[in-house]
Amino acid sequence: MRDDLADLASGVGALAEPTRRALYQYVAAQPDAVGREQAATAVGVPAHTAKFHLDRLVDEGLLDVEFRRLTGRTGPGAGRPAKLYRRSDREFTVSLPERRYDLVGEVLATAIDRAIHDDIPVADAVRDVAAEAGRNMAADGMADGTANGDDLERTTAVLAHNGYEPRTSDGEVCLANCPFDRLAAKHTELVCGMNLALIRGVVDGLDARTVTPELAPQPGFCCVKVRGSVAGNGRPG
Numbered sequence: 001m002r003d004d005l006a007d008l009a010s011g012v013g014a015l016a017e018p019t020r021r022a023l024y025q026y027v028a029a030q031p032d033a034v035g036r037e038q039a040a041t042a043v044g045v046p047a048h049t050a051k052f053h054l055d056r057l058v059d060e061g062l063l064d065v066e067f068r069r070l071t072g073r074t075g076p077g078a079g080r081p082a083k084l085y086r087r088s089d090r091e092f093t094v095s096l097p098e099r100r101y102d103l104v105g106e107v108l109a110t111a112i113d114r115a116i117h118d119d120i121p122v123a124d125a126v127r128d129v130a131a132e133a134g135r136n137m138a139a140d141g142m143a144d145g146t147a148n149g150d151d152l153e154r155t156t157a158v159l160a161h162n163g164y165e166p167r168t169s170d171g172e173v174c175l176a177n178c179p180f181d182r183l184a185a186k187h188t189e190l191v192c193g194m195n196l197a198l199i200r201g202v203v204d205g206l207d208a209r210t211v212t213p214e215l216a217p218q219p220g221f222c223c224v225k226v227r228g229s230v231a232g233n234g235r236p237g
Helices: 002-016 018-029 036-043 047-059 101-118 122-143 151-161 181-186 188-206
Strands: 063-068 082-087 166-169 172-175 211-215 224-228
Touching (some): 002 018, 018 047, 036 082, 101 122, 101 181, 101 188, 122 151, 122 188, 151 166, 151 172, 151 211, 151 224, 181 188, 188 211
Antiparallel strands (some): 063 082, 166 172, 172 224, 211 224
16 A cells, blocks of 8 residues: 555646646647647647656656657658657546545445346345455455465455554454445445455455454444454354
């Protein structure tokens, strides 16, 4: 999360400079890629100034570059292709503390499709899809080396990587951040049930047999708490 946040902050921070922001807004609003002279004229700056800021936006991942002859001619005498700029497909979302409303949307949309297709209650489909998402988080954590240590440590590491801000004390983990906070406040039963299923999915995906997630809402924390337990005690299904 720390490296991702640094990348996001750098990209968004690039837009703090007024000329750079104006150039980005102009390029983003155009239906096709534009050259530096066109962009410079549009925002009222010299071409060399526009080039500097446009290339900085490229470096930060906010703009993409393509090369194309604007005359449409080819072959000898057609001239060099022009360097053109267009908005990048990369998405930047900065939220502190971290929120994952994109994940909620994906889980709920997939669950509704499954409920309709399989003719099952939406709540059941939400729990199933959320558990699958949790298992995917666990798999990602094992693949990238995030999940290391004993069961509780591995679970905590994956939850930390996904924005839960775990706080461990005496073998018990409270989650200081709910990535779905605003939705949880308005749709508590649905979102908290989804959250519990997702974290159970993480635990299952890690095969963390000595860890038990449970609903334990308290002010200022996520509705789910994770407890370390004696090996072999099992977990809720």
